[in-house]
Amino acid sequence: MIKKLLFLLVISALYSGVNAQHASQNILQMSNWYDTTVLAEPYYGIKYSGVWGWVDPADNKEYAIIGSTAGTYIIEVTDPYNPVQRAYVAGRRDQCIWREIKTYENYLYLVSDDQVPNSFQIVDLSYLPDSVHIVHDSDTIFARSHTIYVDNGKLYCASVTRPSIGYYSMAVYDLTADPTNPTLLRTLNQDYSSPSTMHDMFVRNDTVYGSAGYDGFFVYKEDSITHAFSLIASLTSYLDQGYNHSSFITKDGKTLIFVDEVPAGMGVKTYDISDFSNMQFQSLFYANTGATPHNPYFTKDDMLVIAYYADGLVIYDVSDPVNPVRVGYYDTNSNDPFGGPYTSPAYQGAWGAFPDLPSGNILVSDMQEGLFVLDADVALSRANTATFESQVKVFPTVFTDQLSVTLARKTESPVICTLTDISGKVMVSKTYSGSNISMSIPTELSSGFYFLQVTEGNNSATFKVVKQ
Numbered sequence: 001m002i003k004k005l006l007f008l009l010v011i012s013a014l015y016s017g018v019n020a021q022h023a024s025q026n027i028l029q030m031s032n033w034y035d036t037t038v039l040a041e042p043y044y045g046i047k048y049s050g051v052w053g054w055v056d057p058a059d060n061k062e063y064a065i066i067g068s069t070a071g072t073y074i075i076e077v078t079d080p081y082n083p084v085q086r087a088y089v090a091g092r093r094d095q096c097i098w099r100e101i102k103t104y105e106n107y108l109y110l111v112s113d114d115q116v117p118n119s120f121q122i123v124d125l126s127y128l129p130d131s132v133h134i135v136h137d138s139d140t141i142f143a144r145s146h147t148i149y150v151d152n153g154k155l156y157c158a159s160v161t162r163p164s165i166g167y168y169s170m171a172v173y174d175l176t177a178d179p180t181n182p183t184l185l186r187t188l189n190q191d192y193s194s195p196s197t198m199h200d201m202f203v204r205n206d207t208v209y210g211s212a213g214y215d216g217f218f219v220y221k222e223d224s225i226t227h228a229f230s231l232i233a234s235l236t237s238y239l240d241q242g243y244n245h246s247s248f249i250t251k252d253g254k255t256l257i258f259v260d261e262v263p264a265g266m267g268v269k270t271y272d273i274s275d276f277s278n279m280q281f282q283s284l285f286y287a288n289t290g291a292t293p294h295n296p297y298f299t300k301d302d303m304l305v306i307a308y309y310a311d312g313l314v315i316y317d318v319s320d321p322v323n324p325v326r327v328g329y330y331d332t333n334s335n336d337p338f339g340g341p342y343t344s345p346a347y348q349g350a351w352g353a354f355p356d357l358p359s360g361n362i363l364v365s366d367m368q369e370g371l372f373v374l375d376a377d378v379a380l381s382r383a384n385t386a387t388f389e390s391q392v393k394v395f396p397t398v399f400t401d402q403l404s405v406t407l408a409r410k411t412e413s414p415v416i417c418t419l420t421d422i423s424g425k426v427m428v429s430k431t432y433s434g435s436n437i438s439m440s441i442p443t444e445l446s447s448g449f450y451f452l453q454v455t456e457g458n459n460s461a462t463f464k465v466v467k468q
Helices: none
Strands: 016-018 026-034 048-055 062-068 071-076 082-091 100-102 107-111 120-124 132-136 148-151 155-162 168-173 185-187 200-204 207-211 216-220 230-236 244-249 255-261 268-272 278-285 295-296 303-306 315-318 326-331 348-352 360-368 370-375 394-396 402-407 417-423 425-433 436-440 448-456 459-467
Touching: 016 448, 048 360, 048 370, 048 459, 062 100, 062 360, 062 370, 071 107, 100 148, 120 268, 148 200, 155 200, 200 244, 207 244, 207 255, 244 295, 255 295, 295 348, 303 348, 303 360, 394 448, 394 459, 402 417, 402 448, 417 436
Parallel strands: 048 348
Antiparallel strands: 016 026, 026 370, 048 062, 062 071, 071 082, 100 107, 107 120, 120 132, 148 155, 155 168, 168 185, 200 207, 207 216, 216 230, 244 255, 255 268, 268 278, 295 303, 303 315, 315 326, 348 360, 360 370, 394 402, 402 436, 417 425, 417 448, 448 459
């Protein structure tokens, strides 16, 4: 698939555009956004932290939400080549190292684990793209939390601090009754005094996969009525053990991935968790000697996406968990070359990623270099599904009123070309004959991001294109 990158203008103090100096494999940069006024916190030189994506159900616009030392930026990325800042939410304090982000319905939840003064923030996103409304900015629910996760209308918080009340290793709050005022349902401390801390958790259907730092990895079942926690599995000693940082599981729930953050350069672990009473080690692998895996994610197709600090974003095919295969990377950290010995300070490069936008674009937050919007179509397409796509060329991928489609082989079969928006609404659909197609696009079609599906018989391929 041919991709065309656009060089964009510097606007005010904000920068967004394409930087060709980053090493990559099978991943293309669509844009890089950062605010030149953001000040690094003084301990590690971190400017940006967590990242999340949100799609407005009213108009299907896509947004990237990225935390910084002093607050949170909300950036529209519907046109991935032209990110536009739509809002900024100032935090209670500056010089924050940690800021983590999740959404529920049209609400945005922001937490930080930096020292007081600090607060838990809830933001109503339904007024975008014009503005956002802050509906809670206080320490009355809690002041600090290291990480958060939302599942089935509940907010799970790791390492929670409440003024004058104390500390919870993990707490779960109900969002369904009033998303602007989460209600405490249960704390892990009510059921277990150990582990003493929870660093992060992945949650699916009342099962909590908890990364507890140096204490290891724990799996809890939450009672659907009482919300009490029961320990159903744990790994307190394992190969290449360090500070257990975060985890994710495959769609079928059979393969677990987790990473250790400290010391630097620990490997990624895969386990077969089909039987919680006998979890089986499968593999240990590394992207680059010295670089640290920070946050892992699985896509809807179970491709493994890792924010890998100095190595940037790294993608693996783990369809065979015993033999993971690296299929792509994009090194967001321009200070330390991918594949070479790691020389940067400890906290450089990709903090987090979000691979779940409808467009398929991946959002990455780099601690020094801001937001990256990446096209990882090639890396995410397993080889056995790319046969027909490799025979089709679409150009230009950034168009005004005309698209050309060429099939590498001659064909007399009808070829159907269908242009849809990111919600799946059909904008244009036409049937052609022959291998060289010229497709006219109505000039009144709005600028933005679209999918072009090319179908011949039982073969189909989809391409991302941008209307200027």
